[in-house]
Amino acid sequence: MRIDRYTSTAMALHWLVAAMLLISVTVGLYMTGLRFSPEKLKLYNWHKWAGVTIFILVLIRCGWRVFHPAPPLPATTPAWQRRVAAATHLLFYLLMIAIPLTGWLMSSAKGFQTVYFGVIPLPDLLEKSEALGKLLERTHRLLNYTMIALAVAHVAGALKHHFIDKDDILRRMLPARRA
Amino acid sequence: MKSLLATAALLPGILLATASTTARAIEYSAVQAEKSSITFVSRQMGVAVNGRFPKFNAQVSIDPTKPEIGKVNISIDLASIDAGSKDANDEVTGKQWFNVPMFPMATFTSTGMKSLGAGKYEVAGLLTIKGKSQSIAAPFTYKAEGSNGVFEGGMTLKRIDFAIGDGPWTDVSMVANDVQVNFRIMATASPAPAKSK
Numbered sequence: 001m002r003i004d005r006y007t008s009t010a011m012a013l014h015w016l017v018a019a020m021l022l023i024s025v026t027v028g029l030y031m032t033g034l035r036f037s038p039e040k041l042k043l044y045n046w047h048k049w050a051g052v053t054i055f056i057l058v059l060i061r062c063g064w065r066v067f068h069p070a071p072p073l074p075a076t077t078p079a080w081q082r083r084v085a086a087a088t089h090l091l092f093y094l095l096m097i098a099i100p101l102t103g104w105l106m107s108s109a110k111g112f113q114t115v116y117f118g119v120i121p122l123p124d125l126l127e128k129s130e131a132l133g134k135l136l137e138r139t140h141r142l143l144n145y146t147m148i149a150l151a152v153a154h155v156a157g158a159l160k161h162h163f164i165d166k167d168d169i170l171r172r173m174l175p176a177r178r179a
Numbered sequence: 180m181k182s183l184l185a186t187a188a189l190l191p192g193i194l195l196a197t198a199s200t201t202a203r204a205i206e207y208s209a210v211q212a213e214k215s216s217i218t219f220v221s222r223q224m225g226v227a228v229n230g231r232f233p234k235f236n237a238q239v240s241i242d243p244t245k246p247e248i249g250k251v252n253i254s255i256d257l258a259s260i261d262a263g264s265k266d267a268n269d270e271v272t273g274k275q276w277f278n279v280p281m282f283p284m285a286t287f288t289s290t291g292m293k294s295l296g297a298g299k300y301e302v303a304g305l306l307t308i309k310g311k312s313q314s315i316a317a318p319f320t321y322k323a324e325g326s327n328g329v330f331e332g333g334m335t336l337k338r339i340d341f342a343i344g345d346g347p348w349t350d351v352s353m354v355a356n357d358v359q360v361n362f363r364i365m366a367t368a369s370p371a372p373a374k375s376k
Contacts, residue, residue, distance in 0.1 A: 036270040038353040045224045111229060111263050118225030128229075 004071035055100035106136035204242035207366035222355035249292035333361035
């Protein structure tokens with residue numbers, strides 16, 4: 001039976017961003033606890049570069065999604081599930097935009113400019129301010145925990161459809177198996 | 180006899196000349212902390228990070244007509260360093276960086292001064308940090324504002340020359356060797372000339 005899949009570009013972007021988010025969030029959780037060291041500086045900068053890259057990839061994804069709508073869900077999908085799925089995806093996009101932005105603003109407020117790959121300086125939109133830095137740090141963390149929770153739900157949903165419902169929801173985001 | 184007379188005749192002139200030049204060298208020693216700053220820019224993986232030394236003392240004597248007799252003494256209280264973040268502040272007073280318990284002060288003592296023209300000067304001297312002394316030269320501008328003198332300038336230091344950032348921090352690809360130091364010192368002349376109003 002033919003499955004309506006996402007475009008290969010959409011799949012590539014989805015899995016690339018998923019992998020980068022997984023690494024970036026893990027590094028983010030780990031690095032904050034380190035004592036000041038060259039390793040800490042390195043991880044912070046890599047984390048920031050990854051954040052900028054994810055942000056750019058997410059913008060490309062948004063653009064792609066506008067012109068390439070998601071393949072239809074199976075006709076049997078109940079309305080509430082459609083709504084939950086749509087809301088989850090929308091929230092994901094919002095978080096994937098907001099998280100790098102808050103990270104960038106937090107860096108500026110803490111007095112550390114973001115210099116992409118150590119070469120391209122991003123403008124500092126905020127003046128250095130300890131209070132603002134703390135607020136943005138908390139916001140960045142809260143948004144990340146929200147995204148982690150959302151990702152758990154997203155993965156659990158996909159696996160449930162695949163292994164329990166045995167439908168094609170997950171396969172829509174997987175390349176077709178060669179015959 | 181003739182030469183002795185000539186010398187005697189010249190003597191008052193020589194004394195006068197000496198007196199007038201020493202009288203023109205103004206001694207500035209009361210630093211106005213809130214209008215003065217010693218700041219620095221370090222580069223961490225290409226990211227410029229601003230820092231400063233809020234506590235320092237400076238004595239500058241300068242005579243624009245005879246800059247070579249000028250003198251500069253600066254001492255910086257390193258415990259007061261703000262390296263740009265709490266993390267960094269906790270680290271930089273430690274052994275691998277400034278080792279402040281052992282070397283609480285950084286000092287600069289001038290060995291010479293010259294004019295670069297148009298209100299610009301250059302001071303050369305010995306900078307001592309963490310027990311290590313290096314000859315440095317820094318261009319600066321001087322403006323007299325009433326009884327205050329304003330000195331502004333800067334120079335680039337090589338942190339490794341002073342072993343600032345030892346151990347794993349010697350890696351200059353993480354924290355660049357070049358550190359830009361800028362100063363703006365406003366100090367009141369001492370003894371302050373009598374105010375005219």
